[in-house]
Amino acid sequence: MVTRIGIHASVETLFPPTVLVDELDDVDPEVTVVTSDDLDGVDALVTFAYDDAFLDSGLEWIHSVQSGVDRFPFEDLEAAGVRLTNSTGTHGDSVGETVAGYMLSFARRLHEYRSKQERTEWAWPAWQDPFTLDGSSLCVVGLGTLGQGIAARADALGMDVVGVKRTPTPVDHVDTVYPRADLHEAIADAKFVALAVPLTDDTAGMIGDAELDAMRDDAVLVNVARGPVVEQDALVDALEGDELTGAALDVFEAEPLPEDSPLWELDEVVVTPHAAAATRDYAERMAALVRENVRRVAAGERLANAVV
Ligand code: NDP
Numbered sequence: 001m002v003t004r005i006g007i008h009a010s011v012e013t014l015f016p017p018t019v020l021v022d023e024l025d026d027v028d029p030e031v032t033v034v035t036s037d038d039l040d041g042v043d044a045l046v047t048f049a050y051d052d053a054f055l056d057s058g059l060e061w062i063h064s065v066q067s068g069v070d071r072f073p074f075e076d077l078e079a080a081g082v083r084l085t086n087s088t089g090t091h092g093d094s095v096g097e098t099v100a101g102y103m104l105s106f107a108r109r110l111h112e113y114r115s116k117q118e119r120t121e122w123a124w125p126a127w128q129d130p131f132t133l134d135g136s137s138l139c140v141v142g143l144g145t146l147g148q149g150i151a152a153r154a155d156a157l158g159m160d161v162v163g164v165k166r167t168p169t170p171v172d173h174v175d176t177v178y179p180r181a182d183l184h185e186a187i188a189d190a191k192f193v194a195l196a197v198p199l200t201d202d203t204a205g206m207i208g209d210a211e212l213d214a215m216r217d218d219a220v221l222v223n224v225a226r227g228p229v230v231e232q233d234a235l236v237d238a239l240e241g242d243e244l245t246g247a248a249l250d251v252f253e254a255e256p257l258p259e260d261s262p263l264w265e266l267d268e269v270v271v272t273p274h275a276a277a278a279t280r281d282y283a284e285r286m287a288a289l290v291r292e293n294v295r296r297v298a299a300g301e302r303l304a305n306a307v308v
Pocket of ligand 1: 066067068069087088089091095141142143144145146147164165166167168180196197198199200202203224225226250251274275276277278
């Protein structure tokens with residue numbers, strides 16, 4: 001039975017913690033904003049950050065307000081008897097729209113016009129640069145919640161969509177689903193390659209020199225997964241060496257992206273601040289996940305989105 005839910009102050013990164021407290025005013029457990037020093041009596045914690053203090057504070061269940069839980073030490077949590085749930089299943093539309101936006105920007109040159117607007121510059125693009133997404137190709141690497149959200153929007157825009165996943169079963173809106181072993185074949189013909197895998201031992205460095213070589217020179221890489229899925233130095237080299245046309249990056253090896261990163265300066269790189277999933281509905285969506293799992297705990301059912 002959950003008696004007290006703490007909303008960790010770190011969720012402030014995504015939305016004000018009190019908004020989630022208000023959203024959860026219909027659940028039986030008491031819901032309050034807490035910090036890592038103030039976990040007495042809290043049995044369930046909703047958090048953005050991970051803190052070692054969570055291990056020996058009597059918590060029974062932690063809910064991560066992110067889908068990616070690569071920062072959480074699974075074995076330590078298991079040893080401490082703390083269950084962990086994540087927020088997968090909630091970001092297909094927000095991230096799908098963001099990726100559609102990146103691709104539209106590259107095709108229709110919107111980022112170029114915006115940069116020129118800042119210089120009060122009225123100028124037609126180079127005639128060969130604009131194109132349409134209709135008829136362009138996309139490879140989505142990772143076809144879960146995010147990948148399917150991306151694929152559905154790309155298909156609606158008339159793109160030819162292929163994808164990659166661990167278990168290459170058919171996926172709606174995706175013409176061909178490749179296994180991980182065929183990654184190079186999958187990305188070889190794509191104008192856009194969009195990464196939507198979790199960060200794991202197998203996906204760290206998944207896109208390095210060899211994969212950038214395998215991609216078309218006029219390709220655009222989109223990363224909404226996690227920074228270390230891409231070898232960032234190799235990416236910068238490829239962009240600076242014209243082996244890749246552009247990139248739309250929401251996630252980076254180091255976040256915030258350091259001021260001296262060359263990625264800030266490249267015209268054909270769109271940098272967003274790990275905000276692909278941002279939406280004013282974020283807290284409401286978290287409340288729905290937490291509410292469902294409070295019900296499941298009371299009913300003795302397995303937690304939804306269980307990771308540990
Ligand atoms: P899901 O668990 O729903 O989907 C993950 C997909 O990745 C699955 O299709 C899975 O394959 C595939 N996959 C996993 N490992 C591999 C591998 N080694 N090779 C090929 N495919 C693999 O996760 P989500 O879609 O919800 O989220 C994915 C990740 O995106 C998160 O872990 C997080 O890091 C990141 N994310 C980023 C956000 C942002 O704001 N930028 C927002 C939300 C998530 P299979 O189906 O075969 O198991």
